[in-house]
Every structure is written in C-alpha cells, then in structure tokens.
Amino acid sequence: MHFLSQDLEDYIEQHSEKEPAHLAALNKETYQKILLPRMLSGHFQGRVLSMLSKLIRPKNILEIGTYTGYSALCLCEGIEEHGQLHTIDIKEELVDFQRKHFDKSVWGHQIVQHLGEGTNIIPTIDLTFDLVFIDADKENYLNYFELIVPKMNKGGIILSDNVLWSGKVVEPLQKNDLSTKVLLEYNTLLANDPRVETVLLPIRDGLTVSRVL
Numbered sequence: 541m542h543f544l545s546q547d548l549e550d551y552i553e554q555h556s557e558k559e560p561a562h563l564a565a566l567n568k569e570t571y572q573k574i575l576l577p578r579m580l581s582g583h584f585q586g587r588v589l590s591m592l593s594k595l596i597r598p599k600n601i602l603e604i605g606t607y608t609g610y611s612a613l614c615l616c617e618g619i620e621e622h623g624q625l626h627t628i629d630i631k632e633e634l635v636d637f638q639r640k641h642f643d644k645s646v647w648g649h650q651i652v653q654h655l656g657e658g659t660n661i662i663p664t665i666d667l668t669f670d671l672v673f674i675d676a677d678k679e680n681y682l683n684y685f686e687l688i689v690p691k692m693n694k695g696g697i698i699l700s701d702n703v704l705w706s707g708k709v710v711e712p713l714q715k716n717d718l719s720t721k722v723l724l725e726y727n728t729l730l731a732n733d734p735r736v737e738t739v740l741l742p743i744r745d746g747l748t749v750s751r752v753l
Contacts, residue, residue, distance in 0.1 A: 593618030598670035603627040605676030616647035675701040678719040704746025
C-alpha cells in the first residue's frame with residue numbers, strides 16, 4: 541500500500557492540513573478496538589477527501605464502504621448545510637461505533653447509515669449525487685459504477701479507492717485473484733468510458749477521480 545518512503549510520507553503529512561482532533565480520536569480508537577485498522581483512510585488521504593469535498597460543495601454524497609466512519613466525516617466537511625451523506629456497509633458490528641462518532645460531530649443529523657449489500661441498497665436511495673466515494677469490496681467495483689452513474693448529477697465526482705491495489709495492478713495476474721482482475725477491468729473502464737473523464741492519483745493505495753460528463 542505504501543509506495544513512498546516513510547520519511548516522505550511523514551514530510552507530506554507535516555506539510556498538509558493538520559488532522560482535526562475528533563478524527564485523531566476516531567483514528568486512535570479504531571486502532572485500539574477494531575480489526576484491520578489499516579483500512580482507515582487516515583490523516584493524509586482524509587485531508588485529500590476533505591479538500592475535494594470542499595471544492596465540490598456537494599448537496600448529496602454517497603459512500604460505499606463506511607468502515608469506522610473516518611472518510612464519511614472527512615467528506616462531510618464540504619457538504620452543503622442541508623445536504624445528506626448516505627453511507628453503506630455490511631458489518632453490523634460497526635454500526636454503533638460509527639454512529640457514536642457521527643453524533644459527536646456537527647454532521648451527525650446529516651449522515652444516513654445503511655446496513656447491507658451496496659448493490660441492493662443503491663437502487664433504493666431516491667437521490668442524485670454530486671459526490672460518491674467507492675471503498676468497499678473490489679469484486680463489485682464495476683457493478684457499483686454502473687449503478688451509480690445514472691444517479692450522478694452532471695459534473696459530479698466519483699472517487700474510487702485502492703485502485704493500485706498494493707501495486708498488484710502492474711504485476712502478473714495470479715490465478716484466482718478476482719479482486720485484482722476486477723480492478724484491472726475497472727481502471728480500464730474509467731480510462732475509456734465516454735461518460736466520465738478520469739485521473740488516477742498515486743495517493744496511498746491509489747485514488748481515482750472521475751468527473752461525470
């Protein structure tokens with residue numbers, strides 16, 4: 541996941557916006573109590589998500605893959621006053637943890653949690669979106685994209701996380717490695733789909749920014 545030296549990563553964090561205190565607390569508690577804490581967006585990527593959201597000023601945000609809620613709170617930093625963030629996750633054991641931290645923030649009343657499979661839930665949300673963050677099971681990235689595009693406002697932004705997949709996208713494809721296979725197809729789709737224009741950023745494990753035309 542880390543393509544730069546630790547010294548460079550530390551330098552980048554030191555010269556970027558500081559991590560807000562409530563997110564630092566969420567980060568710490570995730571590492572203390574939750575399995576696979578490396579799934580957390582973390583300080584630098586979180587500040588990137590926050591900055592993009594502030595530039596977009598979305599009314600409605602969709603997040604696929606909540607985990608402990610760190611990225612959702614970062615995305616909320618740019619949301620309109622009466623906007624909503626809808627976030628989807630399959631892990632029931634994380635719902636109360638997420639809600640605790642959401643309600644500690646000023647955006648708690650604007651965050652709607654959905655428990656279940658994203659492919660089932662996305663069609664039931666009767667909204668159009670200005671900003672979407674895909675950070676869930678890689679095997680469904682293509683399915684998520686096709687479900688999301690019709691719900692995007694023109695000029696809306698789709699962010700896709702983990703698209704470099706620890707560098708596996710440029711290594712020989714291993715037999716039965718479905719996640720990498722799908723990500724290769726997904727990255728090719730985003731680069732060529734006439735419905736979007738895309739730039740792939742080497743941030744953390746790869747972050748694609750796609751603008752809907």
